[in-house]
Amino acid sequence: TSSSSSAPPASGTLSRYENQKRRDWNTFGQYLRNHRPPLSLSRCSGAHVLEFLRYLDQFGKTKVHSQICPFFGHPNPPAPCPCPLRQAWGSLDALIGRLRAAFEENGGKPEDNPFGARAVRLFLREVRDSQSKARGISYEKKKRKRPPPQQPPPPSNAT
Numbered sequence: 001t002s003s004s005s006s007a008p009p010a011s012g013t014l015s016r017y018e019n020q021k022r023r024d025w026n027t028f029g030q031y032l033r034n035h036r037p038p039l040s041l042s043r044c045s046g047a048h049v050l051e052f053l054r055y056l057d058q059f060g061k062t063k064v065h066s067q068i069c070p071f072f073g074h075p076n077p078p079a080p081c082p083c084p085l086r087q088a089w090g091s092l093d094a095l096i097g098r099l100r101a102a103f104e105e106n107g108g109k110p111e112d113n114p115f116g117a118r119a120v121r122l123f124l125r126e127v128r129d130s131q132s133k134a135r136g137i138s139y140e141k142k143k144r145k146r147p148p149p150q151q152p153p154p155p156s157n158a159t
Helices: 016-033 045-058 089-105 117-135
Strands: none
Touching: 016 045, 016 089, 045 089, 045 117, 089 117
16 A cells, blocks of 8 residues: 555545645646746746745635725725736735645755745735735734633632
8 A cells, every 4th residue: 555645644535625635736736837838837936936825816705906996995895896806915925835735745846846936925915015005905814713721620618
């Protein structure tokens, strides 16, 4: 039997995250095969990842208002406008996280990971900032929920 790190867990069913990661990895692989000229993963750079993210924008569902739009800065515009639909920053950020993990699970070295390139991080920050202004939504870093501290049981007064 093969002991590859992408093998499903012993239970036989993949988590939602693992399924999504596999789908994203396959989509990126298809993008590389359809690239002109076709591109091997070993020759893939941060610039190619940015090209992929821009390509994905055409399938986005998030309205991002331009600065000249009267609804610029409004999270819930009262009427339709011609501004483009884009991929939401949160979706892109999660996608890059899954692809970054998948790259290393499929034999890539962390230092060669194009999904962790500085240009990709800067692009994501730029998308986040521009979308927060355009949509009037601030992206706060989510605080991790910590389990409540365990309370010791009350002392029993059975004496």
